[in-house]
Amino acid sequence: MKSKGFSxxxxxxxxxxxxxxxxxxxxxxxxxxxxxPMNVSNIIMQNAYVLILAVGMLxxxxxxxxxxxxxxxxxxxxxxxxxxxxxxNMPVWMAVVLSLLIGALVxxxxxxxxxxxxxxxxxxxxxxxxxxxxxxxxxxxxxxxAPFDESFQFIASGFLMKGxxxxxxxxxxxxxxxxxxxxxxxxEVVTRNNKIKYNFEVSPIHYMAIKIAVIVAAINVxxxxxxxxxxxxxxxxxxALLIIIYSFVAGQTIAGRHVYALGGNEKAAKLSGIKTQQVxxxxxxxxxxLSAFAGxxxxxxxxAATPKAGNGYELDAIxxxxxxxxxxxxxxxTIVGAIVGGLVMGVLNNGMSIMGVSVDWQQVIKGFVxxxxxxxxxYSRSKSSPK
Amino acid sequence: xxxIILEMKNIDKDFFGVKALSNVNIAVKRNEIHAICGENGxxxxxxxxxxxxxxxYGSYSGTIxxxxxxxxxxxxxxxxxxxxxxxxxxxxxxxxxxxxxxxxMGNEQGGKAIIDWNKTRSKAKGLLEMVGLSENxxxxxxxxxxxxxxxxxxxxxxxxxxxxxxxxxxxxxxNDEESNKLLGLLCGLQEKxxxxxxxxxxxxxxxxVCNSTTIIRDGQTIETxxxxxxxxxxxxxxxxxxxxxxxxxxxxxxxLETVFEIKGWNVFNPENxxxxxxxxxxxxxxxxxxxxxxxxxxxxxxxxxxxxxxxxYGQKISGEAFINGKKVKLNSVGAAISNGIAYVSEDRKxxxxxxxxxxxxxxxxxxxxxxSERGVINQNLEIRESETYRDKLKIKTxxxxxxxxxxxxxxxxxxxxxxxxxxxxxxxxxxxxxxxxDVGAKYxxxxxxxxxASQGKSIILISSDMPELLGMSDRVYVINEGRIVExxxxxxxxxxxxxxxxxxxxxxxx
Numbered sequence: 001m002k003s004k005g006f007s008x009x010x011x012x013x014x015x016x017x018x019x020x021x022x023x024x025x026x027x028x029x030x031x032x033x034x035x036x037p038m039n040v041s042n043i044i045m046q047n048a049y050v051l052i053l054a055v056g057m058l059x060x061x062x063x064x065x066x067x068x069x070x071x072x073x074x075x076x077x078x079x080x081x082x083x084x085x086x087x088x089n090m091p092v093w094m095a096v097v098l099s100l101l102i103g104a105l106v107x108x109x110x111x112x113x114x115x116x117x118x119x120x121x122x123x124x125x126x127x128x129x130x131x132x133x134x135x136x137x138x139x140x141x142x143x144x145x146a147p148f149d150e151s152f153q154f155i156a157s158g159f160l161m162k163g164x165x166x167x168x169x170x171x172x173x174x175x176x177x178x179x180x181x182x183x184x185x186x187x188e189v190v191t192r193n194n195k196i197k198y199n200f201e202v203s204p205i206h207y208m209a210i211k212i213a214v215i216v217a218a219i220n221v222x223x224x225x226x227x228x229x230x231x232x233x234x235x236x237x238x239x240a241l242l243i244i245i246y247s248f249v250a251g252q253t254i255a256g257r258h259v260y261a262l263g264g265n266e267k268a269a270k271l272s273g274i275k276t277q278q279v280x281x282x283x284x285x286x287x288x289x290l291s292a293f294a295g296x297x298x299x300x301x302x303x304a305a306t307p308k309a310g311n312g313y314e315l316d317a318i319x320x321x322x323x324x325x326x327x328x329x330x331x332x333x334t335i336v337g338a339i340v341g342g343l344v345m346g347v348l349n350n351g352m353s354i355m356g357v358s359v360d361w362q363q364v365i366k367g368f369v370x371x372x373x374x375x376x377x378x379y380s381r382s383k384s385s386p387k
Numbered sequence: 388x389x390x391i392i393l394e395m396k397n398i399d400k401d402f403f404g405v406k407a408l409s410n411v412n413i414a415v416k417r418n419e420i421h422a423i424c425g426e427n428g429x430x431x432x433x434x435x436x437x438x439x440x441x442x443x444y445g446s447y448s449g450t451i452x453x454x455x456x457x458x459x460x461x462x463x464x465x466x467x468x469x470x471x472x473x474x475x476x477x478x479x480x481x482x483x484x485x486x487x488x489x490x491x492m493g494n495e496q497g498g499k500a501i502i503d504w505n506k507t508r509s510k511a512k513g514l515l516e517m518v519g520l521s522e523n524x525x526x527x528x529x530x531x532x533x534x535x536x537x538x539x540x541x542x543x544x545x546x547x548x549x550x551x552x553x554x555x556x557x558x559x560x561x562n563d564e565e566s567n568k569l570l571g572l573l574c575g576l577q578e579k580x581x582x583x584x585x586x587x588x589x590x591x592x593x594x595x596v597c598n599s600t601t602i603i604r605d606g607q608t609i610e611t612x613x614x615x616x617x618x619x620x621x622x623x624x625x626x627x628x629x630x631x632x633x634x635x636x637x638x639x640x641x642x643l644e645t646v647f648e649i650k651g652w653n654v655f656n657p658e659n660x661x662x663x664x665x666x667x668x669x670x671x672x673x674x675x676x677x678x679x680x681x682x683x684x685x686x687x688x689x690x691x692x693x694x695x696x697x698x699x700y701g702q703k704i705s706g707e708a709f710i711n712g713k714k715v716k717l718n719s720v721g722a723a724i725s726n727g728i729a730y731v732s733e734d735r736k737x738x739x740x741x742x743x744x745x746x747x748x749x750x751x752x753x754x755x756x757x758x759s760e761r762g763v764i765n766q767n768l769e770i771r772e773s774e775t776y777r778d779k780l781k782i783k784t785x786x787x788x789x790x791x792x793x794x795x796x797x798x799x800x801x802x803x804x805x806x807x808x809x810x811x812x813x814x815x816x817x818x819x820x821x822x823x824x825d826v827g828a829k830y831x832x833x834x835x836x837x838x839x840a841s842q843g844k845s846i847i848l849i850s851s852d853m854p855e856l857l858g859m860s861d862r863v864y865v866i867n868e869g870r871i872v873e874x875x876x877x878x879x880x881x882x883x884x885x886x887x888x889x890x891x892x893x894x895x896x897x
Contacts (some may be wrong), residue, residue, distance in 0.1 A: 008896070064418075073423075194767055195767060197767075198767040198768075198770070198771055200767065200770060234765075241862070245632050245811065252755065252763055252764055252766065253759075253762050253763050253764060254755045254759050254762050254763075254764060255762060257748070257752070257755055257764065258755075260741075260744070260748075261741055261748075261752055263745070264741035264742070264743050264744050265741040265742065265743075266739070267737055267738050268737070268738055268739055268740055268741050268752075269718060269741070270699070270720060270750070271699060271730065271732060271738050271739070272752045272753040272806070273718070273719075273720040273721045273724045273753050274720075274752075327743075331741065331744070332743060
């Protein structure tokens with residue numbers, strides 16, 4: 001997508017290159033274990049929750065704020081869903097819908113105080129962090145509720161028709177990779193043709209060919225690896241949809257443009273007729289909804305609702321956004337960047353764990369990675385802007 | 388001409404090639420009160436900023452001689468060390484600290500690190516007595532009025548062993564009684580041997596206390612007049628000058644029926660619900676007309692414009708607005724835009740643009756619904772539209788994806804104009820549209836204004852640049868202290884008439 005200007009593209013490509021570099025490095029130091037089919041599958045499933053949260057967090061960060069409450073909301077929604085399904089034997093679909101609704105309400109509750117009462121988001125969500133962690137303990141009475149129905153676990157840890165194998169490869173995974181590749185090529189060509197129709201300059205055809213080749217190769221390598229294991233994780237499909245939808249909202253819709261404008265200069269946005277309070281309210285409502293979804297995923301994967309679930313997840317999501325090039329002062333950031341940032345953290349976690357680096361050192365290293373990424377970002381920004 | 392305390396000789400200063408001061412000469416005698424007069428933008432503040440070291444030595448040319456020796460100030464600390472203290476129009480006090488703390492801010496009393504509160508308070512008390520302010524030094528600044536705050540500023544200056552005190556429009560926000568007290572204090576300081584420079588627009592104050600007056604116009608000193616010769620006419624003549632240059636493109640006005648009307652408009656300060664900023668303003672605007680709004684800074688023009696533009700400023704706004712004779716409600720910016728009103732802010736960096744975004748995104752921001760279908764932006768259409776405005780308004784840029792932060796002031800202003808022209812308004816309010824941009828770009832903006840007017844759009848032009856206002860407007864309202872004090876029609880448009888209206892209303896008010 002060439003919509004954000006060349007300099008930002010360069011920064012984002014910089015992060016993607018860093019991700020590739022990290023992957024190759026760990027591929028070597030772990031002696032190839034990182035690339036094992038099961039591990040590729042694991043990386044995706046372990047990090048699903050961070051990526052989902054990072055998508056929501058990115059919008060909060062674009063407005064120039066953060067949301068500290070999401071770890072607690074993850075636990076809270078997990079607990080509520082466990083009560084619905086395990087204690088009250090509610091049908092899974094109904095419990096999921098209700099849980100998502102409750103998450104959105106939690107977001108709306110905080111969004112109301114941020115947008116209309118004008119309390120800084122940091123304070124409101126700090127309050128939310130305490131409130132919902134506390135409520136989780138109240139609901140669970142300090143204990144763990146388990147186990148969930150299998151169909152619920154399927155969302156977080158299931159695979160799409162994992163039995164359907166031909167020659168040791170999952171057919172759907174291979175087909176899925178091919179389908180996505182074809183769709184990607186189709187959209188690239190349509191975009192290019194539209195530009196030609198409007199008499200705009202287009203990048204040379206070989207440039208596009210290289211871009212398509214690299215991305216198609218990446219997609220198919222991943223789906224091939226997944227095919228060697230159990231096939232496509234359900235959560236990967238859901239996540240891909242989320243990323244596509246939210247990228248589209250951020251980049252191509254009026255609503256998305258309004259969020260960027262609010263974060264870039266609230267006063268100017270207001271004087272351009274943007275209802276800045278409403279925008280802020282919906283950003284936090286959306287964050288609540290996505291936190292609820294992440295809460296369900298976490299509960300489903302653990303197959304339990306625990307009082308400690310989601311502890312510190314807000315920090316992972318915030319770090320993912322910053323590593324992915326979002327600006328702490330607002331107005332700048334992309335969904336793709338946040339996803340790349342989340343994957344950098346995820347691969348680091350996974351690679352270091354395989355290498356046997358202890359958890360304490362993992363934290364130290366992740367901290368330095370965050371600092372380095374943001375330093376690089378600020379440095380490149382100060383070089384590209386005139387002031 | 389005995390004993391001159393301050394002499395500024397051949398001062399030249401330019402900002403990015405735009406001359407702000409050229410060959411300014413001023414001499415202030417010891418122990419006098421010296422007034423400086425001039426229009427907005429004449430260069431008074433620039434001159435005082437040079438004197439006080441805000442613009443450091445080296446950023447201007449010319450010499451400053453203070454107390455018989457040449458001085459080269461690098462910052463305010465340097466000038467304060469010599470005994471030159473400036474009190475700006477915007478007071479530099481911290482509202483949530485006490486009077487005593489403010490007086491000794493940056494000059495704390497006591498040891499190296501530890502403040503001696505008893506010493507601070509007793510010294511503050513002495514200074515407050517000197518300026519005739521009977522307040523407890525522990526009182527918070529936020530709980531005393533502007534007049535008293537002004538006195539605290541003077542006490543702060545006195546604490547620094549001031550020899551030359553510069554006051555920039557000290558009485559602008561004061562009522563009659565407070566002003567008199569302040570002027571009396573200046574005379575009292577004069578007896579104690581302190582020289583003052585007073586920047587003021589109020590002729591009666593100048594004639595009351597000042598020993599001599601220097602008039603500045605267009606960055607040049609016009610003359611220095613002694614007290615005996617100071618008259619209103621003399622000052623106005625000096626401030627306004629006689630030169631008429633054809634800096635404004637001609638327009639054949641085709642003025643039709645009234646399209647917009649405001650009746651009985653009242654606005655209160657958003658921070659202080661008792662302070663009326665706009666009182667009982669009524670005006671009308673005709674189709675194809677360029678309507679000027681003249682006034683001094685702080686007269687309430689911007690506040691009036693913003694309160695009309697979807698209540699973007701103020702509280703407890705009352706009054707009626709009519710478009711084409713029909714009453715309209717302008718309760719939000721969105722409502723104002725959909726009623727065909729656009730407002731180009733005087734502060735384009737803070738209120739007009741999103742500096743970290745591209746030209747394209749800025750131009751289309753208020754107009755996204757025009758280039759979208761069901762909430763989805765047609766990016767190709769967006770590029771085409773913004774290219775159109777880039778060409779039409781001749782924005783000099785490497786491309787529409789360039790960030791507006793990297794554009795020059797004139798080009799930034801064209802981006803702001805593009806965004807509002809794209810919204811196809813009938814009524815366009817331009818608030819200081821040429822502030823801080825170079826002469827060439829100014830001329831282009833005048834041409835744009837003329838073209839819009841000839842298309843039948845109605846324009847409200849707010850400008851502190853009087854020749855510009857007179858050169859561009861068909862009709863002018865003079866605004867002072869939140870009221871419309873004069874309406875000048877074609878044939879009556881002159882700087883003298885505007886200045887006279889302002890001075891007259893200031894005098895009536897005080």
